[in-house]
Amino acid sequence: MKTQLTLTPDPIDEPALIAEREMSDGMGAALIFHGVVRAQEGEATIAAIDYEVFDDMACHQFELIFEEIDRQWPIESVRVVHRVGVVPVNEPSLWLELIAPHRAEAFQACQFLINEMKQRVPIWKRPVVLLA
Amino acid sequence: MTVTVKFWSYFKDHTECAETSLELPAGATLGEAHAVVIAQFPVLGDMQSSTLKAVGVNYQPDEFLLSDDDEISLFPPVQGG
Numbered sequence: 001m002k003t004q005l006t007l008t009p010d011p012i013d014e015p016a017l018i019a020e021r022e023m024s025d026g027m028g029a030a031l032i033f034h035g036v037v038r039a040q041e042g043e044a045t046i047a048a049i050d051y052e053v054f055d056d057m058a059c060h061q062f063e064l065i066f067e068e069i070d071r072q073w074p075i076e077s078v079r080v081v082h083r084v085g086v087v088p089v090n091e092p093s094l095w096l097e098l099i100a101p102h103r104a105e106a107f108q109a110c111q112f113l114i115n116e117m118k119q120r121v122p123i124w125k126r127p128v129v130l131l132a
Numbered sequence: 133m134t135v136t137v138k139f140w141s142y143f144k145d146h147t148e149c150a151e152t153s154l155e156l157p158a159g160a161t162l163g164e165a166h167a168v169v170i171a172q173f174p175v176l177g178d179m180q181s182s183t184l185k186a187v188g189v190n191y192q193p194d195e196f197l198l199s200d201d202d203e204i205s206l207f208p209p210v211q212g213g
Contacts, residue, residue, distance in 0.1 A: 122210050
């Protein structure tokens with residue numbers, strides 16, 4: 001399984017990512033997921049989220065998740081982009097792409113990846129609150 | 133032996149530092165190191181049960197035997213995505 005992980009302070013350039021896609025003839029599903037910053041964080045209206053990441057451990061934990069996906073599903077490739085630093089409301093902080101023969105395994109692996117990421121990848125968020 | 137302890141997310145705010153170092157007896161465990169950190173920074177005691185602990189880039193249990201120069205990380209639950 002091919003994997004690509006990017007942790008970046010830059011906005012996610014989806015057209016560029018899609019232009020770089022590699023997908024073999026036997027693949028029938030290309031699943032893309034955006035995790036987008038919401039304006040509400042609990043009771044507060046926020047302007048952005050400031051993401052902090054422990055880079056080395058995050059990369060290692062993502063690799064462990066990728067290995068588990070490779071064992072469980074026939075995924076051809078996984079690409080993950082997670083932003084770090086300040087991400088404004090309505091912008092994606094997370095971009096995932098999974099290429100698989102069929103949709104079922106793509107959706108299952110996508111859910112697994114996000115669930116595992118939220119359990120073990122050391123990324124934290126701090127809301128940036130709007131000033132009155 | 134000497135180990136480094138790094139704090140992440142709001143743990144850094146509570147401790148007012150990004151890292152500290154500990155002198156521990158040979159054979160000390162991660163759980164024992166955590167207890168020493170809490171003695172040094174009592175505010176982290178309130179979050180003891182939810183604190184995640186890693187050595188290097190791997191999560192480890194309290195029973196994990198530390199080695200000289202290990203780098204411990206202590207942090208709150210993660211929140212990626």
